[in-house]
Amino acid sequence: MSVPMLDLSIQNQAVKQKILDGIGGLIDRSSFILGDNVKGLEAEIAAYAGAKFGVGMSSGTDALLVALMALDVKAGDEVIMPTFTFFATAGVVSRLGAKPVFVDLDPMSFNTTGALVEAAITGRTKAILPVHLFGQLADMPAILEAASQFGIPVIEDACQSMGAKGWGRSAGQFGDMTAFSFYPTKNLGAFGDAGLTIIREDEALHARVRRLRVHGMEPVYVxxxxxxxxxxxxVQALVLRAKLEMLEGWHEGRRMHAAWYHRRMKDLAPDEARLPQEVVPDGRHIYNQFTLRVAGGRRDALQAHLKSLGIGSAVYYPICLHEQPCFENLGYQKGQFPESEQAAAEVLSIPVYPEMSEAMLEEVATAVLGFFGRK
Ligand SMILES: Cc1ncc(COP(=O)(O)O)c(C=O)c1O
Known part of the structure; x- marks a missing residue:
């Protein structure tokens, strides 16, 4: 049996009729941008995240960009972020002429820590941009503690982690602002690009984000x-509202699959592969990705083995941001962030989408175990 990395067609079937009916209504009204669905979604996602305001954006990247713009991030400023993340986290900072300042990670969580962030703070630090990678919160109490000592605002990059919880709070309830992505592979995915900026409580910041979203305009043509x-x-807002009702069930489905993998693959030795760990106390990892660490330089061989059996997998991410050609001018060296570089060499994400059957999970686990000569 082949198992793809992700199959969206099953969940889309479940909401297809509702969405088709909604799109019929949209065509009748012919109002396509920033209408009632966007307004409704903004309120629903803000409530979901337990924050005051939500502003619907065209993508997760733009949700990050607008948050930085609302803090006046500009040339000469520094923004602290992990080097092991998706490119957009740093790309938006560079686009504003500011400097991404990279930090290493905690190998257990793939996320950065308060101590690493604190050590990178300088007089030019304009914002701190922790990432909740793969579905698990970064160490937010420690990061907020470091930020508050210097009065530096925090933006959560929760593009992969809407619904992740820890320390009695959810993604969106820690930073001044938070970015969510609804790229189709996210736990809540649109039918194209979409994102949303959460503003936790500051009304002035909320007004600024809304205005920046539409060319700094208010009222019209001023x-x-x-x-x-x-x-x-x-269209995206309508799709997302239809799917939002099912999101908690999808998170729980992913968590059940993760627990199943842990039971089935518990005998893997650390010098073979390690399974992802939930390190946040009383936390909820929402497993946007289930990411193994493959030891002994065998990651690519395991991926080829899975491929030969028709099983999908993916490497998020093979190259850290400090090693990207476009950031050569920042002067970072290979070897500077050893934990991140090791993660980039070892990670392999395997299928964990909620619609997988137990037989599919078994197929994936048997293939992984078989690669290491185990049953
Ligand atoms: C950590 C992180 N930041 C930012 C983004 C950007 O989101 P989008 O693709 O919706 O622009 C993503 C999306 O993959 C992401 O994973």
């Missing part, structure tokens, strides 16, 4: 500053 076109469209 432009106070140069913003962007970061608008979300009604």
């Amino acid at each position: 432009h106070h500053e140069v913003g962007m076109n970061g608008r979300m469209d009604e």
Whole structure:
């Protein structure tokens, strides 16, 4: 049996009729941008995250960009972030002329820590941008503690982790602002690109984000500053609202699969492969990815083995950001962030989507175990 890395067609069937009906209504009304669905979604996602305000954006990247713009991040400023993350986290900082300042990670969680962030703070630090990678919160109490000592704002990159919990709070309830992505592979995925910026409580920041989203305009055709076109469209908002009702069940499905993998693959030795760990106290990892660490330089061989058996897998991410060609000018060296570089060499994500059957999980686990000569 082949098992793809992700199969969205099953969950989309479950919401297809509802969405088709909704799109019929949209065509009748022919109002496609920033309409009632976007307004409704903004309120629903803000409530879901336990924050005051949500602003629907065209992507997770733009949700991050607008948050940085609302803090006036500009040339000469520094923004602290992990080097082991998706490119967008740093790309938005560079686009504003500011400098991404990279930090290493905790090998147990793949996330950065308060101590690593604190050590990177300088007089030029304008914001701290921790990432909740793969579905698990970064160590937010320690990161907020470091930030508050210096009065530096925090933006959560929760593009992979809407619904992740820890320390009695959810993604979106720690930072001044938070970015969510609804790229189709996310636990809550649109039918294209979409994202949302959470503003935890600051009304002035909320007003600024709304204005920046539409070219700094308010009222119509009066432009106070140069913003962007970061608008979300009604089709995406409608799709997301239809799916939001099912999101908790999907998170729990992923968590059940993760627990199943842990039981089935518990005999793997650390010098073979290690399974992802939940390190947040009383936390909820939402497993956007289930990411193994493959030891002994055998990651690519395991991936080829899985492929030969028709099993999908993916490497998120093979190259750290400090080693990307476009950031050569920042002057970082290979070897500077050893934990991140080791993670980039070892990670392999395997299928964990909620619609997988037990037979599919068994197929994946048997293949992984078989590679190491285990049953
Ligand atoms: C950590 C992280 N940040 C930012 C983004 C950007 O989101 P989008 O692809 O919706 O622009 C992503 C999306 O994959 C992400 O994983």
